[in-house]
Amino acid sequence: MLRSKGKQLVFVTNNSTKSRADYKKKFDSMGIPCKVEEVFGSSYSAAIYISRILKLQPPKNKVFTSGESGIEQELASEGVRFCGGTDPALRRDMEPSDYAAIADGSALDPEVGVVLTGLDFHVNYLKLSLGFAYLRQGAQFLATNVDSTLPNSHTLFPGAGSVSAPLVKAWGKEPLALGKPSQAMMDAIEGKFQFDRSRTCMVGDRLNTDIQFGIEGKLGGTLAVLTGVSKKEEFLIDGAEVVPSAYVDKLGDLRG
Known part of the structure; x- marks a missing residue:
């Protein structure tokens, strides 16, 4: 119509x-x-902001993302390099060796300059710990959106903002949100x-x-x-x- x-x-x-x-x-x-x-x-909005506004330069021109494939597809469409996301190696419990590797930096990608959070159906302590470590090293903190809830099946579930809340609490600062x-x-x-x-x-x-x-x-x-x-x-x-x-x-x- x-x-x-x-x-x-x-x-x-x-x-x-x-x-x-x-x-x-x-x-x-x-x-x-x-x-x-x-x-x-919001994934496309974040990708546009990172590629055309931030214009990340080496050596910090990679994004660590916590989210699903939608974010990865849009980052790739803008030529933005990324890690994290749907990487199956991160879909596991935190091991004792991970603490030491994150603490000494050997588990971190030295090229990461942005931490981008979105709705992640596989969020875990390992991903949160990596994101927090990157922020402590000076990475910029962005979010596709910070919706508290997600409507589905005629009820509400935790949204992107709720999933990333532990990282916000640990860092003590809100991310720049790039969604409505x-x-x-x-x-x-x-x-x-x-x-x-x-x-x-x-x-x-x-x-x-x-x-x-x-x-x-x-x-x-x-x-x-x-x-x-x-x-x-x-x-x-x-x-x-x-x-x-x-x-x-x-x-x-x-x-x-």
Whole structure:
């Protein structure tokens, strides 16, 4: 319907476990027409920031990542070298020898200059220890997103922010987040798609990411959809911090 009215569409997601190509396959399976170029995920946002803003230089031009293949695919698409991630050698318990190897630096890659966290379904003490060691050596701390929860199967599970929380606690500093509601992500999207913010509406189901993203980005409007995380009771109260321009019970109501 939106395409038939000549609207430009951009699919913006904080889910770092999937790449743009992965989302294209998902949309295809649902019968939703979409081009890879129309998808802008937090993994891609992080890859763009690292490659085009940070422009890492030797000898510290590699990323240690805690996350799934979506992050790796997007880093690779931007020519960013990485380690960690889905490496099967890290999907194990911490051994006594690991403590000594991390302490003396022999377990660390000397080229790592960034620690990038995302939703990791295989997070463990070994990965957290390596990430912490790299931060202590001066690596920059980035996150694809810091969502506290992940909606799935009609309930909530720990999100990327919850998974990386032990590292945040140990380091004592928050990472630079490159997903919604970060305006670094908004600027990157605007730079790629060249849209008019005053004529753009952010549609989403979460107040503190989607709707806040649109409000802080000074978009023309924000539309909350009530089939996800946030409920109308959260913003239809006096003193609500994040209030959408409008809301619908489900996305299909737009056709009504």
